[in-house]
Amino acid sequence: xxxxxxxxxxxxxxxxxxxxxxxxxxxxxxxxxxxxxxxxxxxxxxxxxxxxxxxxxxxxxxxxxxxxxxxxxxxxxxxxxxxxxxxxxxxxxxxxxxxxxxxxxxxx
Numbered sequence: 001x002x003x004x005x006x007x008x009x010x011x012x013x014x015x016x017x018x019x020x021x022x023x024x025x026x027x028x029x030x031x032x033x034x035x036x037x038x039x040x041x042x043x044x045x046x047x048x049x050x051x052x053x054x055x056x057x058x059x060x061x062x063x064x065x066x067x068x069x070x071x072x073x074x075x076x077x078x079x080x081x082x083x084x085x086x087x088x089x090x091x092x093x094x095x096x097x098x099x100x101x102x103x104x105x106x107x108x
Contacts, residue, residue, distance in 0.1 A: 012036040012043070013065045019044055022057040032093070039066055040097050042078065045090040054080045056095065059103070073103040 014036045021030040021044075032046035042058065050056065058076040078095040086092035 012038040013063055015063045017061050020059040024055045043094050045086050045092055047090060049091050050080050050083055050093050052080050052083055075101045075103055
């Protein structure tokens with residue numbers, strides 16, 4: 001069986017952080033958890049199936065490995081590239097990040 005071709009253009013950082021996912025229809029919001037993330041892509045697990053080709057908004061904390069040394073909140077505009085059956089009832093979702101905006105820190 002041939003091995004899968006890795007199409008990633010940037011190195012991904014393995015990190016499990018919660019993600020808030022909003023679909024193009026602003027009334028849909030899902031929770032998810034990353035498996036890995038880079039500056040131009042993310043793979044996450046969610047309980048709800050997402051449509052390939054759909055545009056989504058992702059809000060998450062980027063790990064220090066992808067920033068200048070500090071964790072930071074970002075809002076990513078992404079397109080779902082692939083959806084696969086994940087572990088248990090979860091779906092694995094690969095998405096291409098098209099734009100990333102750093103969110104301001106909210107004082108506690």
